[in-house]
Amino acid sequence: MKKLLLILLFLVSLFLSLFIFIPEGINGDLVFDFIIKIRLPETISAILIGISLSISGLIFQTILRNDLADPYIIGISGGSAFGLTLSILIFGGMGGAFFFRATSSFFLGFLTLFLIIKISKGIPEKLLLLGILTNTAFAALSRLFVLYLKPLETATINSILIGFITPLDTKETIFSSFLILLSLSITMFYFKEVDMLSFSDDEAKSIGVHIEKVRLILVLCASLLSATAVSIGGMIGFVGLIVPHLARLFKTSEFKKLFFISLLLGPSIILLAQILTKISSFKVVIPVGLYINLVGIIFFIFLFVRKSNNGS
Amino acid sequence: MVLELKKITFKFDEREILKDVSLSFNQSSINAIIGPNGSGKTTFLRIVSGLLLPDSGEIVIDRKSIREFSYIERAKIISYLSQFPSYNKEETLLEMAKKGDYPHKRLPPPPRPFCERKKIAEDFLDLKNLWDRKLGSLSGGEIQRGLIARVIIQDTPILLFDEPTNHLDLSYRLRLFQLFDKLKREGKIIIYAIHDFNISIRFKHNIFILSREGKLKQFKEDSQLIDALRETYGVDFDFAKISDFSIFYPKNENGG
Numbered sequence: 267m268k269k270l271l272l273i274l275l276f277l278v279s280l281f282l283s284l285f286i287f288i289p290e291g292i293n294g295d296l297v298f299d300f301i302i303k304i305r306l307p308e309t310i311s312a313i314l315i316g317i318s319l320s321i322s323g324l325i326f327q328t329i330l331r332n333d334l335a336d337p338y339i340i341g342i343s344g345g346s347a348f349g350l351t352l353s354i355l356i357f358g359g360m361g362g363a364f365f366f367r368a369t370s371s372f373f374l375g376f377l378t379l380f381l382i383i384k385i386s387k388g389i390p391e392k393l394l395l396l397g398i399l400t401n402t403a404f405a406a407l408s409r410l411f412v413l414y415l416k417p418l419e420t421a422t423i424n425s426i427l428i429g430f431i432t433p434l435d436t437k438e439t440i441f442s443s444f445l446i447l448l449s450l451s452i453t454m455f456y457f458k459e460v461d462m463l464s465f466s467d468d469e470a471k472s473i474g475v476h477i478e479k480v481r482l483i484l485v486l487c488a489s490l491l492s493a494t495a496v497s498i499g500g501m502i503g504f505v506g507l508i509v510p511h512l513a514r515l516f517k518t519s520e521f522k523k524l525f526f527i528s529l530l531l532g533p534s535i536i537l538l539a540q541i542l543t544k545i546s547s548f549k550v551v552i553p554v555g556l557y558i559n560l561v562g563i564i565f566f567i568f569l570f571v572r573k574s575n576n577g578s
Numbered sequence: 579m580v581l582e583l584k585k586i587t588f589k590f591d592e593r594e595i596l597k598d599v600s601l602s603f604n605q606s607s608i609n610a611i612i613g614p615n616g617s618g619k620t621t622f623l624r625i626v627s628g629l630l631l632p633d634s635g636e637i638v639i640d641r642k643s644i645r646e647f648s649y650i651e652r653a654k655i656i657s658y659l660s661q662f663p664s665y666n667k668e669e670t671l672l673e674m675a676k677k678g679d680y681p682h683k684r685l686p687p688p689p690r691p692f693c694e695r696k697k698i699a700e701d702f703l704d705l706k707n708l709w710d711r712k713l714g715s716l717s718g719g720e721i722q723r724g725l726i727a728r729v730i731i732q733d734t735p736i737l738l739f740d741e742p743t744n745h746l747d748l749s750y751r752l753r754l755f756q757l758f759d760k761l762k763r764e765g766k767i768i769i770y771a772i773h774d775f776n777i778s779i780r781f782k783h784n785i786f787i788l789s790r791e792g793k794l795k796q797f798k799e800d801s802q803l804i805d806a807l808r809e810t811y812g813v814d815f816d817f818a819k820i821s822d823f824s825i826f827y828p829k830n831e832n833g834g
Binding site for chain 1: 624627629649650652653654656657658659660662663664665666668669673674677678680681683684685732
């Protein structure tokens, strides 16, 4: 029943995203062209972003044993976005081929995360604070670079910082789908081991789980996912935070179940937010990141207050 | 199966927690490790379990060094209950305890059928009504019983417990020790750290004292034990003989 509901939600948002709010003046054969050439790529981008952000968030929350974690909040998105900015500085325009954008955003994202985890020593409060500081610092740096760039590049960097879903061409779609599928399959391979992470490291090891290895591999997967998402849509925050929490409302704590629920919920949420941008404006394009950040911050405060009230 | 410690030395911050410790634990034995706070009982158990490598020396199981086992192979031979358990509050007790079956799924064959192992834990630890409860809704003692059940389900020939009686009331302490007796009859080696040694003496477990100097020694005679206790804790003890066992208690209220 619940599964059906999730699939229905996804299909409805998929349908709306493709067919609703076709601009006036487009009719007849043009409608078909419009849907295939404009809406479909947008929708695919949104789905890819939704999947990668929510699974990345789920992995970070589980591995870091911190349910406020999310690729945006812990600063990895900031690192990745800065990687993109560098790529734009070096290659100009949109920042070179998607491959370079993704690679540069992966390495900077992972490097950032590595440093943040090292410095915070895994203490939850420090981790979150450092993550937010990192995001601010990287955003400031990127804005500084903007001053030296041409208007087109400035616009690109701005949309990266706000979160804006860009349609991909066929090659880019295949490449990013490949990265996402790769990370998802590796993650699926470790379903059982991830559930062992609820034990202390000593106990997990004594049950036979090579916990450092599992943790490293999964953090790499999550970083790759979030870098891919940032390369497509910039810094869209909080999806990785919200989706795993909504998934937990389905009364499960098993990683495998949370994974598949998030896989359906994540894209639905991005698609719905994307549709919202179309309701509010036919002429001005509002970046999807704005909506998601607003809702996300409220959600974050709610979780934070609840957490403090629980005294944990 | 024999578990041998060969010249184990381990230093932490220049202090020798274990100093040239050589011992062997035989099949069908229950061994209690006692010692003052901070003497290194946990460190000792972690070294024996292979989680921590000693600075020098070797842990040998049936003539094979523990370093040669893979994670899974080791998990099929040694299980370990930490003193500082961590668990997911949203999980049910059964979901958590079931994780002890992990190494047997990865590397068959399992020691005995899962339902049999579950039944042993259920009978001795009185878990019938707790299996489906979420850990977040249970008391400390109930969770501790669940954590012990995880080790029972792992069903290894060597079992290590760090203060297994934590949070358990007297009746469950007795049931736990009855469970130990059953495991002993099956040929297992059990080593556990404990503070309340009288109950270990009552059950005629082997008593080992880990001293601040990093020595680990077994004490069999009451008179030897009383000297060792004085040395270890700086407290004068006396003992009362009751049928075939003794109870140890501090001589004076001020310890002197």
